[in-house]
Amino acid sequence: MKIKILILVLAVISLSFACKQEQNQQNTDTNKKTVTxxxxxxxxxxVTAINGDEFRFSDLAGKKIMVVNTASKCGLTPQYEQLEAVYEKYKDKNFIIVGFPANNFMEQEPGTDTEIATFCKKNYGVTFPMMSKISVKGDDMHPVYxxxxxxxxxxxxxxxxEWNFQKYLLNEKGQLEMVISPKTLPNDSKIIDWIEGK
Known part of the structure; x- marks a missing residue:
């Protein structure tokens, strides 16, 4: 009788252990899926900033980011003004704009990095980070793009x-959330609502 009880107890313990192992495996699988x-x-x-310094996007963790390709001789160039205004208003609220000059559209950004930096500062008072000129399309497209x-x-x-001044909105984890048309102004309500988390 004692042997039967002992066998029964061992069977229950063994079954309980097997169930726990299976549950642990399921939890591990779930965690793997979450990471994936x-x-x-x-x-x-x-990337390389317009002044030649190294610019690490990892330093922007916790901030919302707008990435925008810019040009100095485009009909949309006055958007620099709104970009700077939006940046000034929200730069202390976990938001940043990163500009990438590009010459992909009708050669509307022919200048050197030095010339572009001077133009942006002199004409629009740009203080948000500007990067070295890159290509945003074609065979030589920059890895960021x-x-x-x-x-x-x-x-x-x-x-x-599509054109100069297309805007990419990325969340605090650096994940892409929205692509905004070049013609949409930087202070459009859709963008402001996104920055403010509405």
């Missing part, structure tokens, strides 16, 4: 840079 589902981040990139335009890299959508 995390969207890619722009924080992986380090491959990330922004390809769903396989950004986890959100495939898109193309």
């Amino acid at each position: 589902m995390e969207k890619p981040s722009i924080h992986q990139f380090t 491959r990330f922004l335009t390809q769903k396989s890299e950004n986890g959100l959508e495939d898109n193309e840079v």
Whole structure:
């Protein structure tokens, strides 16, 4: 009788242990899925600022980011004014704008980095971070823009840079959330609501 009871107790313990192991495995699998589902981040990139310094996107963790391709001789160039105004208003509220001069559209950004920096400061008082001139489309597209335009890299959508001053909005984790048309002004309510978290 005692042997039967002992066997029964051992069977219950063994079954309980097996169930616990299975539950632990399920929890591990769930955690793995959570990690895998995390969207890619722009924080992986380090680029060159317009003054030649290294600029690490990882330093922007915790901030909302607007990435915008700029040009000095475009009909949309006056958007620099609104960009700077939005930056001034929200720069102390975990928001930053990062500008990338590009000469991809009708050669509307022909200048050197030094010339571009002087133009931006002199004409629009730009203080938000400006990067070294890059290409935002074509075979020589910069890796940051491959990330922004390809769903396989950004986890959100495939898109193309339509023109100068296209805006990419990324959340505090550096994940792409929204692509805004070049013609939409930087102070448009859609953008402001996003910055303010409405």
